[in-house]
Amino acid sequence: xxxxxxxxxxxxxxxxxxxxxxxxxxxxxxxxxxxxxxxxxxxxxxxxxxxxxxxxxxxxxxxxxxxxxxxxxxxxxxxxxxxxxxxxxxxxxxxxxxxxxxxxxxxxxxxxxxxxxxxxxxxxxxxxxxxxxxxxxxxxxxxxxxxxxxxxxxxxxxxxxxxxxxxxxxxxxxxxxxxxxxxxxxxxxxxxxxxxxxxxxxxxxxxxxxxxxxxxxxxxxxxxxxxxxxxxxxxxxxxxxxxxxxxxxxxxxxxxxxxxxxxxxxxxxxxxxxxxxxxxx
Numbered sequence: 001x002x003x004x005x006x007x008x009x010x011x012x013x014x015x016x017x018x019x020x021x022x023x024x025x026x027x028x029x030x031x032x033x034x035x036x037x038x039x040x041x042x043x044x045x046x047x048x049x050x051x052x053x054x055x056x057x058x059x060x061x062x063x064x065x066x067x068x069x070x071x072x073x074x075x076x077x078x079x080x081x082x083x084x085x086x087x088x089x090x091x092x093x094x095x096x097x098x099x100x101x102x103x104x105x106x107x108x109x110x111x112x113x114x115x116x117x118x119x120x121x122x123x124x125x126x127x128x129x130x131x132x133x134x135x136x137x138x139x140x141x142x143x144x145x146x147x148x149x150x151x152x153x154x155x156x157x158x159x160x161x162x163x164x165x166x167x168x169x170x171x172x173x174x175x176x177x178x179x180x181x182x183x184x185x186x187x188x189x190x191x192x193x194x195x196x197x198x199x200x201x202x203x204x205x206x207x208x209x210x211x212x213x214x215x216x217x218x219x220x221x222x223x224x225x226x227x228x229x230x231x232x233x234x235x236x237x238x239x240x241x242x243x244x245x246x247x248x249x250x251x252x253x254x255x256x257x258x259x260x261x262x263x264x265x266x267x268x269x270x271x272x273x274x275x276x277x278x279x280x281x
Contacts, residue, residue: 025247029068031088032058032239036073038188040212040272041094041237044073053272054092057111060264064255077165077186080105083240089248091240094206096167098234106243108252110236111265112277115207116168118160118225119195119214126201129225130154138231147226148175155180158201161191168204170232196220208273215274236279 034042034054042052050071062069074082076093083091083105096114097107115135120126130150136143156179162169164184172182183200185191191203192213203210207227214223239256241249259265265278 033074033088096234107238115227117227131226135227161200
């Protein structure tokens with residue numbers, strides 16, 4: 001599932017202590033943009049603090065690579081354009097690595113693996129979608145044909161909610177746009193609100209995000225149906241950077257790989273997701 005070989009680093013370097021990572025350049029105070037509304041990756045507390053898997057990860061990266069940072073909230077739809085325009089230095093918002101995005105920005109090594117799926121209301125006729133428990137990779141032609149045929153029959157004439165400008169929106173338009181109404185929203189929580197209110201029949205998003213929502217609403221919502229990975233859905237999530245910022249990418253890559261190697265990223269994953277979705281180097 002993971003895309004390997006994004007960067008090279010010797011095992012000896014990885015096993016150095018966190019105070020001895022090779023990149024000690026003074027980057028100033030780095031600005032990391034996030035949505036602050038995509039739990040458990042990132043969310044805003046009542047006091048206004050941004051917390052989650054990604055803020056914890058950045059805090060640890062800063063210790064290992066020796067930089068100062070701040071995390072700022074930005075709307076998802078303008079996040080990558082804002083990065084390109086220099087409004088901040090990096091993006092941490094469960095941004096999945098895809099060939100299309102890699103044409104516009106650079107990515108670090110992935111920090112989560114990625115599966116996308118659906119949630120529906122338990123009282124809905126679609127409470128149990130076909131393919132539950134099955135994950136289909138984009139390069140599995142037979143598996144993709146069967147799963148898409150199943151979903152087309154299920155979702156014909158229905159409405160599916162999805163956050164705008166996401167890989168899941170691309171997936172739905174490509175595979176189900178001819179049979180279902182694809183309704184896009186500016187923020188993820190809005191998709192779930194309309195599902196709870198019966199305005200849509202299903203929501204598609206990353207499974208990690210869906211699990212966090214289902215956990216809070218187990219009496220009303222269930223996660224079911226095929227899971228998908230690869231193709232337009234890309235590989236895993238990574239930190240987005242402006243093109244050409246090689247020194248920052250190298251510093252973040254080195255620190256991130258050290259977190260993967262020593263199990264720190266897995267511990268953060270279990271803390272926030274209840275399961276290990278960290279890549280294995």
